[in-house]
Amino acid sequence: MSVLVVIEHDRDQLADASLEALAFAADVAAQLGVDVEALLIGVDAVSLADECAAHGASTVHHVADASLTDYGPDAYGGAVASAAGVLSPSAIVASGSDRGNEVLAYAAAELDLPFVANCLAVKTADDWEMTRVQWGGSLNEEARLASSMPILSVASHAAEVAEPVTGATATVQTLEVTLPESATATMIQDRIVLSEGVTLATAPVVVGGGRGVGSAEGFEVLEALAAKLGGIVGCSRAVTNNGWRPHADQVGQTGTRIAPQLYIACGISGAIQHWVGAKAAKKILAINTDPAANMVVKADYAVIGDLFDVLPAITDIT
Amino acid sequence: MRVLVCVKRVPAPGAKINITEDGQSVDATNLGHTMSPHEECALELAVQLIEAHGGESHVLTLGTAEADEQCRWAASIGISKATLVDAGSMDWDPQRTASAITDSIRSIEEADGGFDVMIFGNESADTGGFQVGVRVSRALGRPMVNAIKGVEVDLEADGKGATLEARRETDNGFEVYQLPMPCAIGVKEGITWPRYPTMRGRLASKKLAVDVAVSDAVPGGQMKVRLNRPEEKVSETVILGHGSEAAPAVVELLKELGLMS
Known part of the structure; x- marks a missing residue:
């Protein structure tokens, strides 16, 4: 047996x-x-x-x-x-x-x-x-x-x-x-490769954006930091629902479960649907204007402030 | 073509999901109800397939009598027929659920003809059993692939007969399956963009005749004892600072975690 x-x-x-x-x-x-x-x-x-x-x-x-x-x-x-x-x-x-x-x-x-x-x-x-x-x-x-x-x-x-x-x-x-x-x-008949390199599931750093990013263009500051850190950009369901990012970038219950060394959650309130996809991250850093946001409360580290001030400042000195 | 889509009525969770005192279910007192997100997209896919290829769509649900609401929602976006298997509960185990759905599909097909495609959600949002679609498809002898994020139907594929190309997302792209029809797929949210009902659709849904069925399916081997809230990792959040002035502290943290040198 x-x-x-x-x-x-x-x-x-x-x-x-x-x-x-x-x-x-x-x-x-x-x-x-x-x-x-x-x-x-x-x-x-x-x-x-x-x-x-x-x-x-x-x-x-x-x-x-x-x-x-x-x-x-x-x-x-x-x-x-x-x-x-x-x-x-x-x-x-x-x-x-x-x-x-x-x-x-x-x-x-x-x-x-x-x-x-x-x-x-x-x-x-x-x-x-x-x-x-x-x-x-x-x-x-x-x-x-x-x-x-x-x-x-x-x-x-x-x-x-x-x-x-x-x-x-x-x-x-x-x-x-x-x-x-x-x-x-x-049986699998074919495979289509769209991207080589790091993915949400394997990246050591994921920089995630939520409703607070405000637009598709707003993600440029997240992309810039992710590129410097060899990481990748993810997002919440609110973002894909607004059409700012493709669904493949979604972290959450109906998206990808991530487990990076560090998850940097920017402008994300921390709804249950998102949290269950992000909670396996080794460390979480929340960047949010609202110190009472669920994501800030549950994170290991937080910066209180506007992500459009904070992220470029970090990117500049990394 | 004929398309079946299976959906489940579930509580619509907010920021926190509360449990009833007896631990048996989600306390839906202050929550509305919806269907699993994967299934909202499944419904939309069914409507799109009929728009593209003609034919008839049918929604099937198993649960309480209140799931009538989800059947009418389906009709409001363009699904033509509906069957509700009244189990008096949202909590049948996966084997029992699959058995009841299989029986119901058999009787619908006997009356109206076979389905070319059956669409399920990848897993239900609440119990997450990951198996009902596979069990039903296996019992009906149809190929099924789960976790599908893209579909193309070819009704005359190079003399091979009707084929459904199904794509499953991987870390770096897609796996492609070619399923001979009739077949089944389990889909994930993102495969389609669910539409909102039109006023005309809403009015039409009120007139929908929902066929209510009962089932004598027997319980399977998995039994729920109770629900619990998982222990949350208690962490005192370390505030690294405010605004752009916090940047040096963040860089220190990145170095400490070995994410930059």
Whole structure:
């Protein structure tokens, strides 16, 4: 028996969220007294086996089916369901990302079992008890799960990635799976690259603007500071609703969840929808004219003032 | 073509979401209700697809009888038909919800014909289960991709039959999927820009006949015990200064955090 972690990767680039899933699974496995094992899907994905071992997987099951080189939710979900049939794990865990949640939804549908998305903590017992995210992180739900094989995804930043064990090598076992006939219909057919370089999800500094920026042109002062710091500009929902920035720049419950070293929130009041997307930042600096703004109150640091005075002054001396 | 869009009535949160005393739900006393933001965009997409290709759109919701309001909102922007599965609750678990929606789609399709495209929100704004669309699509044997931010329908794609091109945003661009129709997608906010209803639309929505259905779907394995507010990180905000005079202190902070040398 094991806790089986479905490893997310994109053409053999490991997704960091998978390391959080491995760390979370280690806690569940310790409660059950079983090992953590990893499931790697894709011919070349086996190159990630040692990294999985370094993060706690005792055995890596490798699905080397040639049709699974690229991602497709039905195919990957089918592979997970098929692997579950062969390995009979105590539980299946994946990251609570777009892909992780999608693959587990497919697998759970195939297995006709419950799937609990975005868990923060788990207590194993006859009926498992879990704390999970609701309202995009504004509320937590205490839930109980009756299932012969718990299937759950791990909320973003719910587990600390463990230090890798140096020199760990994985025991790799090749696993044959049966895929659903429908699997090919949902495979990725093409990719369009729009930008190289830092993104909201990876930038060390995000300079965010809210209603207080006032216009599309107003973002120039944010762009200038972001460029100096090797960061990127983000925005609140009010900004995209006003058409000042594209939706892709939105930080929040229905936009991107960010976790930079520093989030500089300029002219942002700090509504729940925005806060849940920004709160994983290591440090938050709010720049706002209103010292009572929610963002200022919740931030680590604040400058009280007009962002059009403050930002150019910072940019000038950096 | 025939397009189905599934929406969920949820409380419209303000700056803070309060919980009822018994911990079972969001205290909506001072909040209005709306639908999940992803689904507002899903509705708009359904209307746009029908405008571009002709046909009929249908909105389906599961919840309390008050979700009639969301059905009429949908009609006010141009959706032609509506079905409300009256569950007497907004809190059915994902398996039960999916099972009831699947049954309802089967009976709508039996009466009116099959849907070419089914559109779901990526996840509901409240419970965030991330699975109902996938479960429904799987049960109906249709391909489904979630987290979609761009769509193009080609009804005669190079002799391959009707195809829906769906784009999913990634860190640096898009992944592209080609789904043979009939198919389903889960969409994210930003895929469309929801329109406001016209006066004519509002008047028409009052006349909409909402088909109310009941379901005998049985509960699944996930049970809510109670809701809690997460512990907020308590941080004493350090005020670095006022106006442009604070700039040197900000630069010091950037150096301290290793973000500049």
